[in-house]
Amino acid sequence: MTPAIRLEFVSFRYDQAWVLREVSLEVERGGFLGILGPNGSGKTTLLNLVDGILSPREGRVFLEGEDAATLDRDELARRVAVVPQDSPLIFPFTVQEIVLMGRTPHLGRWRFEGQRDFEIARDAMKRTGTLPLAGRPMSELSGGERQRVLIARALAQEPRILLLDEPTSNLDIHHQLAFFSLVEDLNRTRGLTVVAVSHDINLASLYCRRIALLKDGAVCGEGRPEDIITEESIRDVFGAPVRVDRHPETGRPRITPIRHHLPERGSRWETGAAPQL
Amino acid sequence: MEDTLHKIVTPARLIRVTLVFSAGFLLVAILAVMVGPSEITPLELLKALLQGRPEGEAAADPGRTILFSIRIPRVLFAGIVGAALATAGVVFQALLRNPLADPFVLGVSGGASVGAIAGILLGAAALPFGTPLLAFAGALAAAFLVFGTARRSTTLSSNTLLLAGVIVNAFTSAVVMFLLSVSTRGEVHNALFWLMGDLGLASGRDIGLAALILLAAFVLIYAHGRALNLFVIGEDTALRLGVSVESTKKVLLAAASVLTAVTVSLCGIIGFVGLIIPHMMRMVLGSDHRLLLPASLLFGGAFLVVADAFSRTLMAPAELPVGVITALCGAPYFVYLLRRSAP
Numbered sequence: 312m313t314p315a316i317r318l319e320f321v322s323f324r325y326d327q328a329w330v331l332r333e334v335s336l337e338v339e340r341g342g343f344l345g346i347l348g349p350n351g352s353g354k355t356t357l358l359n360l361v362d363g364i365l366s367p368r369e370g371r372v373f374l375e376g377e378d379a380a381t382l383d384r385d386e387l388a389r390r391v392a393v394v395p396q397d398s399p400l401i402f403p404f405t406v407q408e409i410v411l412m413g414r415t416p417h418l419g420r421w422r423f424e425g426q427r428d429f430e431i432a433r434d435a436m437k438r439t440g441t442l443p444l445a446g447r448p449m450s451e452l453s454g455g456e457r458q459r460v461l462i463a464r465a466l467a468q469e470p471r472i473l474l475l476d477e478p479t480s481n482l483d484i485h486h487q488l489a490f491f492s493l494v495e496d497l498n499r500t501r502g503l504t505v506v507a508v509s510h511d512i513n514l515a516s517l518y519c520r521r522i523a524l525l526k527d528g529a530v531c532g533e534g535r536p537e538d539i540i541t542e543e544s545i546r547d548v549f550g551a552p553v554r555v556d557r558h559p560e561t562g563r564p565r566i567t568p569i570r571h572h573l574p575e576r577g578s579r580w581e582t583g584a585a586p587q588l
Numbered sequence: 589m590e591d592t593l594h595k596i597v598t599p600a601r602l603i604r605v606t607l608v609f610s611a612g613f614l615l616v617a618i619l620a621v622m623v624g625p626s627e628i629t630p631l632e633l634l635k636a637l638l639q640g641r642p643e644g645e646a647a648a649d650p651g652r653t654i655l656f657s658i659r660i661p662r663v664l665f666a667g668i669v670g671a672a673l674a675t676a677g678v679v680f681q682a683l684l685r686n687p688l689a690d691p692f693v694l695g696v697s698g699g700a701s702v703g704a705i706a707g708i709l710l711g712a713a714a715l716p717f718g719t720p721l722l723a724f725a726g727a728l729a730a731a732f733l734v735f736g737t738a739r740r741s742t743t744l745s746s747n748t749l750l751l752a753g754v755i756v757n758a759f760t761s762a763v764v765m766f767l768l769s770v771s772t773r774g775e776v777h778n779a780l781f782w783l784m785g786d787l788g789l790a791s792g793r794d795i796g797l798a799a800l801i802l803l804a805a806f807v808l809i810y811a812h813g814r815a816l817n818l819f820v821i822g823e824d825t826a827l828r829l830g831v832s833v834e835s836t837k838k839v840l841l842a843a844a845s846v847l848t849a850v851t852v853s854l855c856g857i858i859g860f861v862g863l864i865i866p867h868m869m870r871m872v873l874g875s876d877h878r879l880l881l882p883a884s885l886l887f888g889g890a891f892l893v894v895a896d897a898f899s900r901t902l903m904a905p906a907e908l909p910v911g912v913i914t915a916l917c918g919a920p921y922f923v924y925l926l927r928r929s930a931p
Contacts, residue, residue, distance in 0.1 A: 364827055388830035395824065401685045402820050402875040405595060412818060416830035420811050423599055423878075446595060468829070 313376035315340045315472055315504035316361055321370035323356055330356045331528045333370065338521075340375075340471075341502045343495070345509055345519030345536075349549050353528040354508040358474050361506065363387045374472065388416035391472045392465035397457055397481055400449050406460050407445040410436055413467030428467075435466035439493060455486035462493065473497070475507040479514065487511070491518045516540050516563045524548050540564040597876045605879055609886035616890040617667060620897040621659045625905055628655060665795045666787050666896040666910070667889035669854070670861055672802050672847040674888020677862020678881055679809055679844035682816040683735075683837060686749055687867050688925055691727075691848040692859035694749075695756025699730025700845075700852035701783070702763045707853070709771050720797075723853035727845040730756050735841065785858035785911030787896050794854050801850050805843045806885060812836055816877040858911045860918020861888055867925065 316338040323331040331353045338344045346354050359365040360372055363379055372379040374390055382390075392413070413435070414428045424432075436442040439459040449457060458478060465473055475494065479487040495518050498505045509515045515522060515536070522539040524532040526548045532539050542555045545566060553566040622628045628636075628651060636652045673691060680689040680696070691697045703726025707719035737752040764783070782789070790798070809816075815836050818826035827833050851858065865888040866880065873879050892910065895917070899908040 362828055364824060384827070384832055385830040388828060391828075393828050395828075398822055400821070401687070402870060404817070404821070404875050407596060408817075408874070408876060409821075411596065412814075412821070412825075412829060415814055415818065418814070420814070423597070429596075 312340060313373075314338060315342065315375060316506065317373040317376075318357075318360070319371045319373070321360060321367040321372060323353075323360060323365060323368050329528055331360070331367075334528070334530050335370075336523060336530055336533065338504055338506060340504055341498070343498050343505045343507075343518065343520045345507050345515035345522045346525055347509060347512055347515055347522060347548070348525030352525040352548075354525055355476055357525065358393070358476055358506065358508055361472075362391045362393050362474055385416045388468060388470075390470055391474060392468040392470035393474045393476065394458070394461045394465050394478050395476050396478070397454060397461070403448045403450060405445070406441060406447055406449055406452070406463075407432065407436070409449055409460055410441070410445075410463045410467050413464040416468060431469065432463075432467045435463040438466060438497070439463040454481045455483070455489070458482060458486070458490060459493070462490075466497070470503070472504045472506070475505065475509075477508055477510060480510060487514060494518070512540060512545065512566050516565065517558065517561060536563050540566065595874065597874075597879045602879060602882070605873065606882050606886070609883055609890075613667065613886045613890045613893075616893050617663050620663045620666075620893045621655065623897050623901055624654075624659060626651070626654060628659070661790075661792060661795055662787060662896070663893055665790050665798070665855070666893045668795065668798045668802055669787065669851045669858065670865075670892025670895075671885045671889035672798070672805075672851050673858060673861040673892070674865035674884040675802075675806055675809060675862075675881065676844040676847040677888075678866040678877065678884050679816070679840050680862065681866055682819050682877065683840060683844075684749060685820055685822070687870075688750060688863070688922065690860060690863035691844070692857065693863060693922070694734050694753045695730045695760060696727050696734070696845060696848045697852050697857045697859065698757045698760030698764075699733075700724070700727035700849040701857055702726045702760045702767075703849070704853040705764050705767050709767055717797075720850055720853040724846055724849035726760075727849040727852070728842065730760065731841050731845045782856035783911075784909030785856045785914070787855050787899075787910055788907070789856075790854045798850050798854055801846060805847050806881070808843050809840060810878070810881050812840055813876075813878040813881060816840070816881075817875070820875065820877075856909075856911065858892070858914055860914050860922065861892055863925075864918050864921050865891060867921075 314337045316336070318334050318336045320333045320335055321331060322329060322333055334357065346357060348354050356365065360367055361374075361379070363382070363384070366380060374382065374387070379387065410432045411424055411428065414424055414432065418424065418428070433442065436445060439462050441456065441459050441463050444452060444456060444460070449460065452460065473494070479490050482490060491514055494505055494507070497503045507515065507519065519536060521534060522536050523530055524539060524544060531548060532544055540555060541564070542553060545551060545553045545555070552569045552571065554569060555564050555566050557563070558565045618633070622630065622633055632651055633655070636655050639652065641656045676696075677690045680691065680694060681687055700723040703722035703724065704719050706726075707722035734749070734752045734756055737748065815826060815831045818829055818831055819837075823833050865884050869880055869883045869887060873883055892914070895913040896910050899910040899913050902908060
């Protein structure tokens, strides 16, 4: 079976400097990939190339075997949904209005949402526990609630691929776990292919079935969490000293940060190089 | 969801709201037709309407002549201009994600005024649609200038936006003043009045043209109603939900600029209608543009009909520029919005 997502030697730059360099990556259908990497390593750019917000300067992106460049916007939106980072809302839309917006790529210009669309939206809200919030203005919700509404909107798109852009960065630990458990459940029960960009190595290790490490716009490792998340790789990619042991229940790798020992003045660290470990 | 379903825009709700607002507009228009230097009673109005436009001998009937050749065209025109400005305001506010946007505040009206005055002075009025076309060019230039400035930052702050508008306004009014001071033509005589909005200048042909353009622009904009909702959420979200953002934005910007240009070339600068009306409608009806657009169209029309009735009667027999009335209502409302949106 063709993979859900396939990147072939994809390179991208905004102006001069290359943000991504010859990235090749595959995500199987029903897969759950976590993308880890330091700030500025090109994670979000990678997601934007998959959902068609950006087009690769070189190389090609395939969605379910078809070149993304040949798909029109509606078709892309029916295949790929994105749960973005939370952004402020200027005008007062209600939760159900936001969720129903997910139906846009399925509706013609002049068609109003019909009974089927309402049912899909209701189902998406039920699934994410946002049904009781349906009539509330989005601006009155907490960060965790808003994030769940955004998943509900993505589900209402009925996509086959779900992209998450640092979805839990503003959430407390309870909501982080709830969020990832929900996504994992959707991945298992609906066969939704999930790609999550995350800053939280432990959460990614706990939930993702595969991990890709990104550094300076290139993939420097892709595989099962236990093969990818090691003391060496984290030190190499993030420049952060960590210990890696096993999660007591799942056996997945678990990192524990250790204190930085500030080097002597005038050492390589002060001049911008990675710290000596 | 059933219990809150009524808050969602459905065809039934759209029809209901449109009917209510149409009835309101009609009522306001009938009242406005009756007021003026010579009062027309409801009975006289009814009789005149039943008899129709005066012809032949009946042309001597002053009441009916005033009604058909002055009052009704004027009220119709005020309605069209108010509707056009409010619709343009809805579009600008959505595209800029900012409730403070309006054709006047953004300087789009100012741009149109430069084009229109240049047209009058260059004699472009002799060409068919010469002046409106030049006004459109001016409006478009100002709109793209403001949007271009605003594009620099991804999250558009009100400050940047308003500053860009202030600059464009300062520049265009300087150009207008320059054009006025170097010209010696007779038309310029009316220009000062025109700059604050004068609904009494339009001919029957002008009114027909404005109505046609309003209809065409509104249909075009309404076809993008759902896209406008997504623009309000954010351009990235709109893209991800299947909207071709760049081309849609250009189409909508051009449509809103056309609406602004038509009003400016026919009756001058009338500020704040496009600011107040969309905001009020959003408070009453919510943010869905498929409802917001027709409601703003009709309420904007009714608002300017009322403002015009005041401008005709407050200082009678003298007439105030209608822009004075809208600015007196609009500027305080603007300050209120600014204070509320300030962090």
